[in-house]
Amino acid sequence: MTLLSVEDLHSYNRSSVNLSLVTEQHFCSNHTCDIFEVTPVDILTYVCKLAVIIMAVCGNLLVIISICHFKQLHTPTNYIILSLAVVDMLVGITVLPGQLILLNSCLKTGMIFCYFTLICTYCLSFLSIYNVSLISLDRLYALWKPLLYASRVSVKVMSKVIFVTWIISLVYNLGLVYLVTTGRDDVLCIGDCSVALNEIWSTVDIFIVFVLPCSVIIVSYLKIFTIARKHARSISVSKKQTIPRIRSKGITLKASERKAAFTLGKLVLVFVLCLLPPFLTLVFSDSIPDVLLQEVMEGAMLVHYLHSAINPLVYAFFYPWFRKCAKLILMLKTLNPDTALLVVLSNNG
Numbered sequence: 408m409t410l411l412s413v414e415d416l417h418s419y420n421r422s423s424v425n426l427s428l429v430t431e432q433h434f435c436s437n438h439t440c441d442i443f444e445v446t447p448v449d450i451l452t453y454v455c456k457l458a459v460i461i462m463a464v465c466g467n468l469l470v471i472i473s474i475c476h477f478k479q480l481h482t483p484t485n486y487i488i489l490s491l492a493v494v495d496m497l498v499g500i501t502v503l504p505g506q507l508i509l510l511n512s513c514l515k516t517g518m519i520f521c522y523f524t525l526i527c528t529y530c531l532s533f534l535s536i537y538n539v540s541l542i543s544l545d546r547l548y549a550l551w552k553p554l555l556y557a558s559r560v561s562v563k564v565m566s567k568v569i570f571v572t573w574i575i576s577l578v579y580n581l582g583l584v585y586l587v588t589t590g591r592d593d594v595l596c597i598g599d600c601s602v603a604l605n606e607i608w609s610t611v612d613i614f615i616v617f618v619l620p621c622s623v624i625i626v627s628y629l630k631i632f633t634i635a636r637k638h639a640r641s642i643s644v645s646k647k648q649t650i651p652r653i654r655s656k657g658i659t660l661k662a663s664e665r666k667a668a669f670t671l672g673k674l675v676l677v678f679v680l681c682l683l684p685p686f687l688t689l690v691f692s693d694s695i696p697d698v699l700l701q702e703v704m705e706g707a708m709l710v711h712y713l714h715s716a717i718n719p720l721v722y723a724f725f726y727p728w729f730r731k732c733a734k735l736i737l738m739l740k741t742l743n744p745d746t747a748l749l750v751v752l753s754n755n756g
Contacts, residue, residue: 448702455709456503459716463499466719467492473732476741477751480728483565484545484671488722490569491538494531495715501527503712522584529580533616535715537572539678540620542671543627550634583612617686624679628672635669670725677721681714728752 470492474480505524545565549556587604604612684707688695695703722729728751740746 452705452709453507456507456712459709459712460499460503462716462719463495463503463712466716467496467499469733469736470719470722470729471496472736472741473729473751476736476747477732477749478747479750479752480732481562483560483562484542484549486562486565486569487538487541487545490572491535491542491718494534494538495718497527498531498535498712498715502531522588525584526580529584530576533576533580534573535678536616536620536682537576538569539675540623540627541568541572543624543631543675546671547627547631547634550631550638579615583608621679621682624675628675631672673725674718674721677717678714681711681717684708684710 471489474485474489474492502524505520505527508520508524545560548560587608685704688704688707692700719729723733731751735741735746735749735751
């Protein structure tokens with residue numbers, strides 16, 4: 408497989424979601440699809456991606472069933488987690504299998520399949536980072552203005568916010584793919600399924616899909632850490648003084664919100680760590696030998712997609728309610744409708 412030049416690589420955007428950025432645009436123009444050499448690296452890549460697919464689909468399905476089935480989990484924050492779990496599961500169902508077909512075989516694909524894969528990849532990547540941004544804003548609001556949060560942020564309101572986010576993602580990415588692919592010929596082979604943006608659109612896209620949501624995440628958690636420090640000092644002072652009962656309840660509430668913010672912060676941290684490798688690969692692509700660029704990008708992309716499989720493990724490790732729900736689901740207890748009313752949340756989360 409012939410690699411793109413460094414100049415060609417920089418002319419593309421969305422490198423974090425499309426491995427075809429490091430393949431020749433006309434892959435099959437110089438190679439026959441009848442002869443396709445499978446290397447040990449290709450086999451390892453297949454095995455790893457299949458493992459990620461299985462983990463992403465099965466793990467996030469448990470999260471989806473848990474939040475949908477158990478009434479006690481119907482909270483605004485959990486609805487964002489539900490949205491993120493749906494996105495992660497769809498990544499395992501559509502994006503990863505599509506990437507395997509497009510980039511690791513010589514199957515001819517038409518424009519419909521190519522566009523479907525591109526749109527799914529772009530929409531789900533958009534939704535993934537914006538769901539994490541919503542989690543950050545949700546926790547900031549709950550910790551900063553707990554009384555207003557309790558009165559204004561309901562399940563209904565959060566459902567509308569999530570719905571609007573999905574619609575924006577679909578409209579933006581459909582429009583983007585339509586604008587940059589209008590007039591293209593049919594896809595002849597796998598390497599031709601990619602989107603090249605001009606300089607203006609590339610800058611706009613990077614800002615909307617990466618800079619803006621990442622800035623929201625970083626600023627939100629910096630503010631959360633600042634508020635948490637103030638609350639910690641307030642609790643320290645309150646232990647030395649006699650305080651009214653109502654104020655004591657307020658401090659307890661703030662402590663629980665702070666714990667929830669830091670727990671979800673671990674989820675946000677995992678996401679950011681998985682998001683960085685592809686972008687760092689692009690930034691330092693000039694320093695990477697051309698012969699290694701494709702392998703480095705594939706490894707970076709595998710780490711990026713890994714977050715879809717890791718998220719359920721984060722829930723299992725930090726959330727007792729998820730472990731309890733998963734156990735009930737795997738034991739088929741949820742087939743009984745009455746289990747929807749079970750208490751799965753303890754005072755410790």
